[in-house]
Amino acid sequence: MTTTPSNDAKPAWRRVAAKVLLVLAIALAGGAGGAWYWWKGQQGKLPEGLVSGNGRIESDQVDIAAKSAGRIQEVLVREGDLVTAGQVLARIDITELQAQRAKYVADVASEQASMLEAKATVAQRQAELVLKKAKLGRVLKLVETGAVSQDDRDQAQSENDSARAILEAAQRTVTARERSVAAAQALVDQVDAQIADTLLRAPVRGRVLYRLANPGEVLSAGGKVLTLIDLSQIYMEIYLPSEQAMRVPIGSQGRIQFDGADFAVPAQVSFVSPEAQFTPKQVETRSERDKLMFRVKLRVPTSLVERHIEQVKTGARGVGYVRLDPNPPDWPAFLQKRIEDDPVDAGP
Numbered sequence: 330m331t332t333t334p335s336n337d338a339k340p341a342w343r344r345v346a347a348k349v350l351l352v353l354a355i356a357l358a359g360g361a362g363g364a365w366y367w368w369k370g371q372q373g374k375l376p377e378g379l380v381s382g383n384g385r386i387e388s389d390q391v392d393i394a395a396k397s398a399g400r401i402q403e404v405l406v407r408e409g410d411l412v413t414a415g416q417v418l419a420r421i422d423i424t425e426l427q428a429q430r431a432k433y434v435a436d437v438a439s440e441q442a443s444m445l446e447a448k449a450t451v452a453q454r455q456a457e458l459v460l461k462k463a464k465l466g467r468v469l470k471l472v473e474t475g476a477v478s479q480d481d482r483d484q485a486q487s488e489n490d491s492a493r494a495i496l497e498a499a500q501r502t503v504t505a506r507e508r509s510v511a512a513a514q515a516l517v518d519q520v521d522a523q524i525a526d527t528l529l530r531a532p533v534r535g536r537v538l539y540r541l542a543n544p545g546e547v548l549s550a551g552g553k554v555l556t557l558i559d560l561s562q563i564y565m566e567i568y569l570p571s572e573q574a575m576r577v578p579i580g581s582q583g584r585i586q587f588d589g590a591d592f593a594v595p596a597q598v599s600f601v602s603p604e605a606q607f608t609p610k611q612v613e614t615r616s617e618r619d620k621l622m623f624r625v626k627l628r629v630p631t632s633l634v635e636r637h638i639e640q641v642k643t644g645a646r647g648v649g650y651v652r653l654d655p656n657p658p659d660w661p662a663f664l665q666k667r668i669e670d671d672p673v674d675a676g677p
Contacts, residue, residue, distance in 0.1 A: 375650075376659075376661060378652055378653045378654040379650060379653070379661070380651060380653060381648050381650045382625070382648070384565040384566050384627075384649050385645060386564075386587075386641075386644060386647070387563075387566060387643055388535075388560065388562055389558070389559040390538065390556055390558055390559070391531075391533055391556070391557045391559055392553050392556050392557075393418055393419070393531070393556070394551050395421055395550065395551065395554065396526040396550065397421075397527075397550050398548060399421040400422040400545065400546070400548075401419060401421060401422070401542055401543065401544050401554065402419075402420040402421060402423075402544060403420050403544050404542070404543060404544060404554065404555070405417060405419060406537050406540070406555065407540060408540050409536065410536065411534075411535075411536050411638065412557065414534050415530055415531065416531045418529050418554070420527060420529070421526075421548070422527075423524050423527050426527070427524075429520050430520040430521070433513060433516040436513040436516070437513040437514050437517060440506065440509040440510040440512075441510050443506050444503065444506035444509070447502045447503040447506045448503050450499045450502070451496065451503055453499075454492065454495050454496040454499045455496055457495070457496075458492040458495075458496050460492075461489040461491075461492040462489055464485050464488065468481055468482050469485075529554055529555075533559045533560075534560055535557035535559050535561075536557065536560060537556075538556045538557060538558050538643075539556040540554075540555055541553045542554045542555075560634055560635075560638060563628070563641060564596075564627055565585050565596070565629075565649045566625065566626050566627075567625050567648075567649040567651075568622035568623065568624055569622060569625055569651075570622055571605060571621070574601055574602075574622075575623075576653040577598055577601055577625055579600070580597060580598060580599075581598045581651060581652050582652060583596040583597060583598055583649060583650055583652070584649070584660060585627060585629070586647050586648050586650070586663070586664065587646070587647035588645075590647070591666065592666045592667060593660075593664040593665075594629060594633070595630065595633065596627040596628060596629050596630075596649070597627065597628055598626070598651055599626050599628040600625070601623060601625050602623050602624040604623075605622065605623055606623075606624065607621060625649075627649045627651065650664060
């Protein structure tokens, strides 16, 4: 037999659910408030003139893209590979470019042959002009003795002038042929540059973050093949309230301590944003979400990154510490142990 709950039972059930929701809301509010006060407590434990903020290791990203449309012939690296500046990372098929180059090379040869022919014509016209000049000289002498008429002198002069004009025209033809050769060679050079661009090289020393295309795929101009992280630009961004951010000197020393690590990494303040912003969601701050903060970048020295290149991983989370005063106190004991001293002054 089926029983139906009475009308009195429903309000009781609702009262119990409401109490449960109220308890959960109080717990969540207490947790958020506790996190805020915990953060404030941590700040209070730091020496005067030293502040901190949560962040993660980041790096500038560099896209490796095809300059012109084409089919990928091969990709020579995988995600996670360490690459050096100038290293060939991928190749684009050059079959069509090679055919174009062969045509342009043939055009160059044809223009060069025409230029040589024009130069031979110039040599011939120069010889003819020499003969006409010699004839004119003889006629002028004969005119002085009365051996030839004035008409003979005029004819010799006309032949000399005509030979000179023909020579000048031949010389202009040579100049035009030389320009044609240069234009044809420029097309060859252009194709050579396009062929060189099909070798996609790493512009910086870095690590492959994403492999975005594979052999056989056709890319449009600007199509991305790989994304690298630039290992010369390793940094952490933290967010500080205005009263702290405005006191941070550019170039001041900092420390980065990763979650679970018992050492600190020397760093240097390379940038303080001039504009306030809401703290990005991906940054796990322990302050109110609606509070405007200023972005502060802590850059890890390149020489230190080079010595620990295999351990550098973007995305690693931790806490960044910066000094506010020109004459700051010593770092606290838990920040004294550094991963390695750097030639760049990292502070006492």
